[in-house]
Amino acid sequence: MKKSTQFIHAGAHPDPSTGAIMTPIYQTSTYVQEAPGVNKGFEYARSQNPTRQALEEALAVIEEGRFGLAFSSGVAATDAVIKLLKPGDEVIAANDMYGGTYRLFSKIFQKFGIVFHYVDMGNIEHVAAVINAKTRLIWAETPTNPLMNIVDIRALAELAKKNAILLCVDNTFASPALQNPLTLGADMVMHSATKYLSGHSDVIQGALVINDKALRDELYFIQKSCGAVPGPMDCFLVLRGIKTLGLRMERHSQNGAVIAQYLKQHPAIKKVYWPGFEDHSGHAIAAAQMKGFGGMISFELQNESLDAAKKVLSGTHLFSLAESLGGVESLINHPASMTHASIPREERIKNGLSDTLIRLSVGIEDADDLIADLEKAIQLSLH
Numbered sequence: 053m054k055k056s057t058q059f060i061h062a063g064a065h066p067d068p069s070t071g072a073i074m075t076p077i078y079q080t081s082t083y084v085q086e087a088p089g090v091n092k093g094f095e096y097a098r099s100q101n102p103t104r105q106a107l108e109e110a111l112a113v114i115e116e117g118r119f120g121l122a123f124s125s126g127v128a129a130t131d132a133v134i135k136l137l138k139p140g141d142e143v144i145a146a147n148d149m150y151g152g153t154y155r156l157f158s159k160i161f162q163k164f165g166i167v168f169h170y171v172d173m174g175n176i177e178h179v180a181a182v183i184n185a186k187t188r189l190i191w192a193e194t195p196t197n198p199l200m201n202i203v204d205i206r207a208l209a210e211l212a213k214k215n216a217i218l219l220c221v222d223n224t225f226a227s228p229a230l231q232n233p234l235t236l237g238a239d240m241v242m243h244s245a246t247k248y249l250s251g252h253s254d255v256i257q258g259a260l261v262i263n264d265k266a267l268r269d270e271l272y273f274i275q276k277s278c279g280a281v282p283g284p285m286d287c288f289l290v291l292r293g294i295k296t297l298g299l300r301m302e303r304h305s306q307n308g309a310v311i312a313q314y315l316k317q318h319p320a321i322k323k324v325y326w327p328g329f330e331d332h333s334g335h336a337i338a339a340a341q342m343k344g345f346g347g348m349i350s351f352e353l354q355n356e357s358l359d360a361a362k363k364v365l366s367g368t369h370l371f372s373l374a375e376s377l378g379g380v381e382s383l384i385n386h387p388a389s390m391t392h393a394s395i396p397r398e399e400r401i402k403n404g405l406s407d408t409l410i411r412l413s414v415g416i417e418d419a420d421d422l423i424a425d426l427e428k429a430i431q432l433s434l435h
């Protein structure tokens with residue numbers, strides 16, 4: 053089945069009791085059993101829920117995997133993956149990734165004796181250099197948040213396989229419409245379903261997609277034992293969001309390209325981070341492993357003062373100043389004080405994330421209106 057058809061039909065089965073075409077919201081905590089141990093496959097809603105089951109099936113289909121698992125947030129999905137490990141195990145992660153992932157690793161799991169190495173994954177040699185007998189997991193994100201660096205998933209997967217290490221890719225920025233890491237050799241895909249999958253800024257949710265049955269069973273055991281499961285209403289919202297994912301990502305990518313070009317030629321802009329530019333260091337790999345470049349763009353002004361950046365950040369109207377991304381409406385964000393504030397300043401600067409970097413989540417509005425909005429804010433910063 054082609055992707056655009058998958059988004060509409062994945063996980064969708066008429067409800068057996070009524071024929072309802074949309075999966076009902078099974079708002080229940082438990083299920084009546086016919087006799088002790090005799091049930092319809094549903095015992096208690098932390099372990100099974102039909103709305104969640106439909107969503108998990110859809111997630112697997114659209115990510116080209118065999119099994120999906122839904123969690124109460126993106127970080128809860130990440131948390132479940134790290135709980136596969138034990139004290140002394142080592143993880144290789146990117147030095148440029150979502151701030152909340154860094155916080156979970158460094159502030160929560162490090163104290164349980166798991167060792168994290170943060171490297172520049174733009175160069176596979178850097179990953180290979182820290183592999184040792186204790187390395188169990190590589191955690192990658194591509195494109196990265198917020199510097200839009202590209203990691204070669206296929207090369208990373210080959211390196212991981214050769215060393216019997218698991219590879220998990222945070223595919224939040226690309227979404228399953230633009231990139232499918234399992235087809236490139238990854239073992240697990242993680243999503244903050246809060247972002248493009250739901251698409252309407254109305255739900256917090258996470259997801260994992262896996263091919264290996266044993267790995268799926270281990271993660272399912274963690275999901276039900278630790279209990280970070282999403283409610284049925286939220287599962288319904290993400291199922292609904294997925295139906296338009298293909299169309300939305302097409303428009304996000306179109307608008308993203310127009311705005312990236314506009315910013316690049318602008319005399320007041322110093323640098324634009326977007327993998328669709330031919331001179332972007334990861335462009336060739338992005339073009340090979342992605343079906344589009346999406347709607348995420350970061351940039352820096354020529355004027356490197358924080359004051360000028362703040363004028364842009366407060367000067368837009370269509371771009372709302374907010375954390376998060378991937379909704380139909382455009383957002384503007386200041387990573388240093390917002391999404392990435394949990395990363396120590398020294399670390400941030402060392403990895404290229406300046407105090408004045410501005411990140412855009414380009415929505416699906418009219419591109420001309422979005423440009424006019426940005427232009428007005430950039431002009432404000434010049435005075």
Ligand SMILES: *Cc1c(COP(=O)(O)O)cnc(C)c1O
Nearest residue numbers: 125126127150197224244246257
């Ligand atoms: C938002 C985000 C997360 C965390 O997901 P939540 O749903 O907020 O818990 C992880 N990775 C990336 C790339 C994100 O943008």
